[in-house]
Amino acid sequence: MRRLKPAPRAAAGRVVVVVGASSGIGLASAVAFAGRGDHLVLVSRSSEALESAERACRRAGACTVDTVAEDIGAPAAAGRLVDRVLDRHGRVDVVVHTATVMGYGSVETMPADVFTTVVDTAVHGTLHLARAVLPVMRRRHRGTFIGVNSLLGSVTVPRMGAYATAKWGQRAVLRTLQQETRDEPGVSVCIVSPGSINTPIYDQAANYTGRAVRPPWPVLAPERVAAVITRLADRPRRHVSVPVGPGNPLVVTGFRLLPRLYDRLVGPLLHLAVFTRGRVRPTPGTVHRPAPDRERVHGRWPVHGRGGD
Template identity: 50%
Template sequence: MTADDLSSTAAQQEVVLVIGASSGIGRASAIEFATRGASLVLVSRSATTLADAAADCRTAGASAVECVPADVLDPDAVQAAVDRATSTFGRLDVVVHTATVMAYGRIEDVQPDVFERVVDTAIQGTFHVFRSALPVLRAQRRGHVVVVSSLLASITAPTMGAYVTAKWGQLGLIRTLQQELRDLPDVHVSAVAPGGTTTPIYEQAATVLGNTGHPPPPVYTPERVARAVVARIDDPRRLKQSGVANPIIIAGFRLFPPVFDVLVGPLLKTFGMARDSVAPTTGNVFAPVPEKEATRGSYFGF
């Protein structure tokens, strides 16, 4: 297919840039957009797994798929991904940003470089995505950005300080941008905040606890969260909680902090930690682990 053919196809279909597309919610979102016949540009650090995700998207019905291996902490690489979308398809309708990494450990035990990388991936990475995509959307005066946030952007939990800090900071950046775009009513920025989701992130996380984590119940599938992501195109929201228990947990955190603080640690240990035994590891914080990337993790979700 030539560049002219791709541009002609894109004129009839959504052009969607998915960042973090090789695994988990990002991969599920790419496949969900593919079922709508979208033209896709897929981005992640892992070129091999990205190619697998692209194959899934073609099977699901994508009009066209381009792959751009890139790390969100490299602003030039992020810009190149946006440029690939606009040069190949002529425009950019939707940006879905899901790239994130996670670490388990008490604040004084997590290595500084691991903490910084987890936080930087969420905050600086999101900043780089915004900086590259927004000039295109401003020029078009239309388009959507959907960022996958987390329940942990609204509450805190012991041994998850790096990820909590990352997601609180990311949500602050998102909310600020939403205010700054009030002059462009057809440019929308939405955040989707899942609770426990059966993705590989728990098995890929850095940990100094001697064990890995797993999604706390109720556990949802990445495909279910992906449907919430895609729904934001027709129904933009400042922050959409994707999980029936999320509002209840957030209410407990805000309204009854002494009770929440007593319960959160034991509940996390019981329902959010695996019973395995692993040596301290940096997981995929600094580099991808392709053999652990997939749409779903090893836990059941619905």
């Protein structure tokens, strides 16, 4: 089998903005870019968690690290963020949008404010960020916007309606942006669609099911997603969504081509793979406010395969 040549190391000194940088895939991506000597701007709702992320990126070799505590779901936050980056660096080369919140519970029983905030964080957060940063990239005729979506941006599962709605809506925004930036060849909008990733989000999620949850097998390390993101920053793929997870294509195919069989199996399989015997009280988790002490790269579940790419 012919071996593919490794992707070239990107020239040091890019200005990379990572939104959702204090935990999980966002933090893993920030550390990966730091290892390349890039200038980093780390964004999160939690200034306390950002301090830890900043230290990790400096240790990894970032050229510079700035932190910005903003909730990207707020309408004016993205504009303030981009203005600050331009004042500091004069340009934006790469934006990685990973910020998300998760919720478990049926559409009928999840509180409306929790459902709406899960959706707003993904959909309006992406909208506000894109509207603020893409005109800046257009003026320079280059730049890469990477949105981290999900397998649940292509399928639905019971008791995860809020998250699926959020990710379907976000995917629609990102795909439309891919079409609307075709007139600017130097500006790329990329989509990454991870499956089950070992991050703290499962312990941070809103939960109105009465049962504790876990990520379904196979669980991958967030570094796997970070490796895909850094490759896309080097070599953007403008017109596709890049999956991360060995089972993703099979699940999407079943959802699209065998809907009756999919609907019959998805509920029982979800109970076996996701819901544990542990009992939990109803909680909004971190949907409305962060929990800095619970933010880190990894969750508490064993991973499948290698931790890196």
